[in-house]
Amino acid sequence: MSRQKQFQQTAEDTISIHTGEATLINYMKSGFKILPLIINRQLGTSRLATRSVATILLLLVLPAGTILIAAEFTDQSDLAMLLCLHFSLCIALCMPMARWLENFLVNRELRKMNSFCVRLKQGKLDQRLELLPHKSAVATDELTRLQHNLNWLAHSVSKREQKLTQSLVKTRRDKERLNLLSYTDHLTGLFNKRFFELKLVETCSRCISCKTQLHLMLIDCDHFKEVNDRFGHQEGDRLLANLGQIITSSVRNGTDFPFRFGGDEFGAILVGVDSTRCEQIAERIRAKFAEMKIGRASLSIGISKLCRQADDPEAEADALIATADRALYFAKNTGRNKVISPARHREISRQL
Numbered sequence: 001m002s003r004q005k006q007f008q009q010t011a012e013d014t015i016s017i018h019t020g021e022a023t024l025i026n027y028m029k030s031g032f033k034i035l036p037l038i039i040n041r042q043l044g045t046s047r048l049a050t051r052s053v054a055t056i057l058l059l060l061v062l063p064a065g066t067i068l069i070a071a072e073f074t075d076q077s078d079l080a081m082l083l084c085l086h087f088s089l090c091i092a093l094c095m096p097m098a099r100w101l102e103n104f105l106v107n108r109e110l111r112k113m114n115s116f117c118v119r120l121k122q123g124k125l126d127q128r129l130e131l132l133p134h135k136s137a138v139a140t141d142e143l144t145r146l147q148h149n150l151n152w153l154a155h156s157v158s159k160r161e162q163k164l165t166q167s168l169v170k171t172r173r174d175k176e177r178l179n180l181l182s183y184t185d186h187l188t189g190l191f192n193k194r195f196f197e198l199k200l201v202e203t204c205s206r207c208i209s210c211k212t213q214l215h216l217m218l219i220d221c222d223h224f225k226e227v228n229d230r231f232g233h234q235e236g237d238r239l240l241a242n243l244g245q246i247i248t249s250s251v252r253n254g255t256d257f258p259f260r261f262g263g264d265e266f267g268a269i270l271v272g273v274d275s276t277r278c279e280q281i282a283e284r285i286r287a288k289f290a291e292m293k294i295g296r297a298s299l300s301i302g303i304s305k306l307c308r309q310a311d312d313p314e315a316e317a318d319a320l321i322a323t324a325d326r327a328l329y330f331a332k333n334t335g336r337n338k339v340i341s342p343a344r345h346r347e348i349s350r351q352l
Helices: 002-043 047-073 076-092 094-121 142-182 193-210 224-231 233-250 275-290 313-333 342-351
Strands: 214-222 257-262 265-271 298-305
Touching: 094 142, 193 214, 193 257, 193 265, 193 313, 214 233, 214 275, 214 313, 224 233, 233 257, 233 265, 233 275, 265 275, 275 298, 275 342, 298 313, 298 342
Parallel strands: none
Antiparallel strands: 214 265, 214 298, 257 265
């Protein structure tokens, strides 16, 4: 009877042990079912925490769970051997795993951020660090906060660069406008004397180098003082403004340079036209102005031509002005309302 009780007690102990192991295994299986939910929850809060959970599962929970499951099919001695093997491998792989964890959890993100900063320094301001979506607006780890801050830095620098570019464009336009105003006559819209003096030397130098023809035309309004005295200064200003429009419409935009020399004296620098064409342009200006018929106002025009053998642009510019000025006053002294070119100047001088 005692032997039967002993056998029954041994059976109960064995069943109890197996029942305990089965219960533990069921708990482990339940835990494995819950783990994906935990990981999903971690994905919504922190990338670093997610990787940490995944690493703990990979290194600690999964091997231990595997050993416990294997314990159902092995005896106690084999289980002890498996546990010893597990801990031995953990100790042996401690340093390699530490380096791998450092790279997996931190260094990879730091390399991305370092590369991001390098590209930012190179001026690539449209880039952004890729972040996981968060349910809350507040990041839960320092790496994610740093990534948010770097993205915001790139955004801020990009906005400031856009504002700076717009400011520079506006400044450049203002500078061009001021330069234009400094070289432009406010009444007629033509270039002023300052621009004429600079441009004539520059154009002479270019035409001498390229062997291009150049003519200078000086225009004076006859009896302008009489118009002012008779019709008033406003009518005189209107006459000068109309004369400026006539000169502008008679020359080529961007190639020729019309200007107001001062008072009722005007002119134009004509590039790449021969003497005959230059005289035709001058006659057209004189005829259009005569159609206005304001008092006795008319135009006297003197023309000079660049010397083909010239080699000093500044000296040639002075010679052009002096020659055109002599032709202009020759026209005024011989009856006004006429165009005097160098050839015509010589012809009339021989006749006189």
